[in-house]
Amino acid sequence: MMEKPMLRAGMRWLVYMCIGGMIILVVTAIPMHFINQAREQHVEELKEQRYEEFKERYGF
Numbered sequence: 001m002m003e004k005p006m007l008r009a010g011m012r013w014l015v016y017m018c019i020g021g022m023i024i025l026v027v028t029a030i031p032m033h034f035i036n037q038a039r040e041q042h043v044e045e046l047k048e049q050r051y052e053e054f055k056e057r058y059g060f
Contacts, residue, residue, distance in 0.1 A: 054060075
């Protein structure tokens with residue numbers, strides 16, 4: 001008779017762990033999104049800087 005309550009408790013903890021994992025993924029994904037945006041912006045700035053240096057060097 002103890003099998004059914006134990007299975008319920010096990011399933012409940014499994015659901016809790018899945019929800020916790022999803023929360024962890026969301027919490028880490030948000031800063032990663034902003035870091036990625038900042039990195040892409042920095043890359044674009046470097047490309048523009050190199051293009052300006054190229055134009056100055058060859059007189060365009």
